Amino acid sequence: MGVTLKQIAEIAGVSRGTVDRALHGRGRVNPETAKLILNIANELGYRPNRMGRALALTRKSIHIGVIVQSYGTPFMNLVIEGIQKASAELHDVGAVILTEFLESVNPQNTIAAMDRLIDKGAQALALTAVDDDNLREHINFLSEDKNIPIITFNSDILGTKRLCYVGQNSFQSGQTCAYLMSLALRGTGKVFPLTGHLTNVSHQQRFLGFSNVCEQNSGIELLPLQCCFDQDHYAYELTMHALQEYPDLSGIFVTANGQSGACQALIDAKKKSQICLIAYDLTPQNCKLLQDGHIDILIGQGALLQGYQPPILLYNYLINGTKLEQEFLYTDIVIKTKYNL
Template identity: 35%
Template sequence: MSQITLKQIAERAGTSVGTVDRALNNRGRISPSTKEKIIKIADEMGYQPNKIASALSRSKCLRIAVIYAKYPAYFVDEFTAGLKKAIEHFTHYKIEIITYRCNALDPQSQIEVIKDIDFSNIDGFSLNASGQELAPYINRISDMGIPVVTFNSDIPGTKRLFHVGMDPFMAGRVSFNLMAKMLQGKGKILAMPGFHSVLSHEERIKGFLEAARDYPNIQVIPGGEYKDRDDLAIDLVQKALAKHQDIAGIYTVSSPGVIGAGKYLSQLPKESRPIAVGYDTSQDMKQLMEKDACTFVVYQNPAAQIYYSIVYLVEYVLFGTLPSQELNFLPPQIVVRENIDYYLEGDNKFIFVN
């Protein structure tokens, strides 16, 4: 049901919008009978006061700063889609969402961007946190009275208020268990980290390794750090397969890892390819699945993550209300060739957004 507006109430009551505003907000001069009539009509129509509009009508323009990486585009474009959704959500309010982009998801790249931001006119800060090195910066910004939140990857133990993302440890466990069933409980799996500095990447590896304890006939081989570069992942996969020719599966913790692995595997005969697993969706991922060079991915809904982080942050700045949980996890979803189109179409990525 769409929001009932003051204009709609005014049309029903046969009064001006200003009169309706005075009646509903108990301000200004208005006759008791007109006020009673308007309140009755508003109740009948199911009018709900817009808390955000009311709060902003009494304050300055709200400025929210957001940081995320420029590359790889096939992944961060999902963040951009969620950011646009948040901007659209607040179109009619005095809220400005200012975007800052670092080159990659690594601490030094983000620190350089943070140093250039003038926080004196920022009311809230949301970032895709790249590593523990950012902790003193997050704490310093919080000490300035600016609430800080994280999305996609977290830095616990800091003064950030809350996190929006996917449970990375559980995602690692789910990935291993599915791969183990596909491999019938035996064989070698190459597990490749993206960035050691990124908590979500490390937690996915930890969850993967914990689940592996229940499968004594599966050997997990540690792979090299591909730093969210598909070209580096290609090289690391090639070297690993040259050393361990009987590798039956490859697990990567992010989209660039499995895209790099898939690009290399697509050059091999189908019958000799290991299964390959990673995260998130893109047209590149779809092509690899169609070539049988990527088996499945875990979709973590990056668009909804950034959207929720901004919406919750605005609600905190205006009303002091926090989400019911410090860690707000969206459910992971398994994507294969047969259903990937659904996740590439329009607003389907926002199925968890109210």
């Protein structure tokens, strides 16, 4: 007898509906709860029979293309784990995930990858996007003229016909970070903001949310935004320069990859005890920096779900015509310190 959703729910201590949403990418589920449910389902050998029956009825092979930018960064490695989880489930019912890994965030490379995947037979696409008019136009062309359903994850692109976005509400998470920074600095001090890519909408929105709260707090002085292109060596150089130019610096806000470089600069300058550092992503490397006291607060954004949900959603859309209830499927804003990691 196969494993049931009720059995998984009893073991996880949640409702059957929560299990259903976590396994099939529907609605909003706490990232930690979803991870627990996925692990239990995997250990018990759960297989999504409903999807298997649907595939048997259609008698056609489904191919879903997934494009991952910033390939090789610690955070994207976690996202890829989610993609692999979805791939294993879909493989069991005869569906295939085709992947393209891009090291850069160049929109032309993304467009080329989209076309390559379609040439290979992809009937739907999931991608991490950047804010670019050519990419926006191509998404709309594929969605409207070629009837290719598209989902964005991790970083969105507005003004398109994509089905939905899976990822964090970056503006709200930026606001949350600014509030936490203000508490840590007791409402006064200079803060150095460091981002990854100016064309990445998530990076943009985190900074805009952060600056929105800082504008309401006259005691917090937000220094000019600097871009490290997700590279630790650039983050190190930019942070060292900021430390030299602003000896009274009180805080550092890192919106993207580059956390290790910023931390190393604080260590080399012997400034860590004087400066609060808030950064993103619960990667093993960042968690170690948090435990060691080099990062004060880490913000998690549900990396596993960001990789897992889009292929599952697209599969359900292709097979069952399942309409998405929401345009924005936000993952939780997870706040971690070394005391609750």
